[in-house]
Amino acid sequence: SPQWVLTAAHCANATFKNVSLGVRSYSAKDDSRQVIQIERQIPHPWYEPDVHVxxxxxxxxxxxxxxxxxxxxxxxxxxxxxxxxxxxxxxxxWGKTNNKRGGMSDALMSANVTVIDRKKCNSNGFYNKRPFITTGMICAGSNGKNVADTCQGDSGGPLLCNGVLLGVTSFGGKDCGVANQPGVYAFLSEKQLTWIQKTMKKSEI
Known part of the structure; x- marks a missing residue:
């Protein structure tokens, strides 16, 4: 819908007043950007921040x-x-591109990541169930050859697989680009899609 933005619940912030669309670089002068005021932020009613559910x-x-x-x-x-x-x-x-430097990227960045088996992601060599990677989450990162990951500041961004929006950037390891601490994404399951559709419909009444 042209009037709705999907992001992560942990990005909720009462100080956010606007959303900027069509931006490719913060510093570049670009007449194509659209800055639109926020009417409401609606976090998932069963969001559990301690376990990222x-x-x-x-x-x-x-x-x-x-x-x-x-x-x-x-x-x-x-x-x-x-x-x-x-x-x-x-x-x-727009997140960090270097673990040693804390600044956000000036340009919108993208990367190709590879989905990692959920059981593997929960194994001792990976997250070791701390936190537990549920069926409502997707692990994706390095393919074993190339390092690819999201990082701090990328939260709420899209995970697109075969051109379909499957998830939203949720959390990751302490450092970015670590093969056994891949990015974890909130999966847009049928249950979540139902919540999204019902929430948008209810808001239009």
Whole structure:
């Protein structure tokens, strides 16, 4: 929907007043960007921050975004299949690009990540069930050859697999780009899609 933004619940912040769309660089002067005021932030009602469960939030904008060369929206299906291990996906965000430097990226960055088996992600060599990676989460990172990951500041960004929005960036290890501490994404399961659709519909009444 052109009036809704999907992000992570842990990104909720009462001080956020606007959403910027169509931005490719913070510093570059770009007339294509759209800055729209936020009407409401709606975190998932069963979000559990301690264990990262249901880390999703909807943001309703005060007006609809305009579709342009740099602004578009993705349709949500009724069902999404959990991605198989080895699936190549795309992530994007404004987060850190270096573990030693804390600044955010000036440009919108993207990377290809590989889905990692959930049991493997819960194993001793990985997260060791701290926290437990549930069926509502997707692990994705390095393919064993190339280092790829999201980092601090990328939260709420998209996980796209075969052009379909499957998840939202949720959390990761202390450092980024560590093969056995991959990024973890909130999975847009059928249950979550139902919550999204019902929430948007209820808000329009």
């Amino acid at each position: 249901n880390d999703l939030m909807l943001i309703k904008l005060k007006k609809k975004a305009k579709k342009t060369k740099t602004v578009n929206w993705l349709p949500l299906g009724k069902t999404i299949k959990y991605p198989a291990a080895g699936t190549n996906c795309l992530v994007a965000g």
